[in-house]
Amino acid sequence: MIMSTSEVSTDRIEREIFITAPVERVYRLVSEPGWFIGDGDPSARTIVREGDVYVVEYPPYGRFPVLPVRADAPHYVSFRGGDEPGTPLNEGNSTLVExxxxxxxxxxxxxVVESGFDALYASAERRAAALDDNSRGWEMQLAIAKRDAERL
Incomplete structure (x- = not known):
């Protein structure tokens, strides 16, 4: 079951899910850069490393840079994600996904906690749309993580 936080924020999304699998197996899945981009079919995406950044190509939606930030296996991993391949990812042009x-x-x-929407989107309308899209996206991605980790 996917749980969301009851507190509403314009800067962050928080979701959680219980997975009937060992923590090491779940960590292997979620520590792969860009695993969370797409609709759950890994054959539809291509991941290429460009220096420190991984670029996930997912037709027809485009190319998405993912920068690994920090890892403390098997309990924590974080990435920065953006919409502009070739642009260095930082606090002003990307979100932090933990x-x-x-x-x-x-x-x-x-x-999962995704934060940084306030700095990324100056327009309240664009920020609200991104929060809504990503909130729905995280519910889908966590269900995919559950499916994949429990299936292995």
């Missing part, structure tokens, strides 16, 4: 994993008796609680 994955927190905690072990439980029967599996793993996976929490």
């Amino acid at each position: 994955f927190f994993l905690s072990e439980h008796r029967d599996g793993t609680m996976l929490r």
